[in-house]
Amino acid sequence: MSKKNQANDDKKHDDDFYGGRKREETDLGGGGGGGKSLWDAAREIAASREKAETLPTESNTILFVGSQTGGKTTMILRYLERTNEAAKPTIALDYNYAKKPKTIDTIGKDIGHIWELGDGTSLTKLIDVVLTAETIGNASVVLVLDLSQPQELWNTYQILYDTIAKR
Numbered sequence: 239m240s241k242k243n244q245a246n247d248d249k250k251h252d253d254d255f256y257g258g259r260k261r262e263e264t265d266l267g268g269g270g271g272g273g274k275s276l277w278d279a280a281r282e283i284a285a286s287r288e289k290a291e292t293l294p295t296e297s298n299t300i301l302f303v304g305s306q307t308g309g310k311t312t313m314i315l316r317y318l319e320r321t322n323e324a325a326k327p328t329i330a331l332d333y334n335y336a337k338k339p340k341t342i343d344t345i346g347k348d349i350g351h352i353w354e355l356g357d358g359t360s361l362t363k364l365i366d367v368v369l370t371a372e373t374i375g376n377a378s379v380v381l382v383l384d385l386s387q388p389q390e391l392w393n394t395y396q397i398l399y400d401t402i403a404k405r
Contacts, residue, residue: 297349299373301365303398304382305390306358313382314352328356331364359397369405 274282302310311325311332318336336350353368355361369377379402383391 297351297376299351299353299368299377300380301368301377302352302354302380302382303365303402304358304380305384305387305394306356308382308384310354310356310380310382313380314354318352328354330356330361331367332356359394362397362401365401365405369402374405 302314304310309325311328314334315321315323315325318334332354334352334354336352338348338350351373355364355368369379381395381398383395385391
């Protein structure tokens with residue numbers, strides 16, 4: 239095949255392959271066109287990932303306190319969508335967490351720290367572990383009372399409320 243025929247075949251192949259555009263005009267091609275090169279796109283992706291890793295994550299704390307058999311663990315497991323797990327009695331202080339990616343408009347993630355104080359009112363000093371000066375601003379307390387035991391209802395409420403109010 240002559241050089242002229244080879245050049246025509248190459249041009250025809252390029253026209254077919256690139257839809258009638260020259261190679262330089264492709265979006266991720268060799269750089270002659272107005273689009274981004276593959277390397278520019280890779281740099282942008284790497285920069286956005288680095289930015290996401292350096293952004294502070296927002297964290298909130300939830301503390302579940304209440305009656306010994308009030309259903310605190312069951313509520314936490316349902317919230318975390320772990321319904322296949324059986325609720326076990328909490329001995330002292332139990333910790334779980336939940337992560338949620340932020341919306342499309344923002345980068346990063348939200349973290350929820352979920353604490354459960356077990357054994358009713360006997361371990362109220364452990365509340366100080368969860369509600370510290372750093373966490374108290376983003377903390378919520380859920381007070382769970384067992385209505386099937388009305389004789390303990392008011393006492394449990396009063397002890398836990400007073401302990402938390404002191405914080």
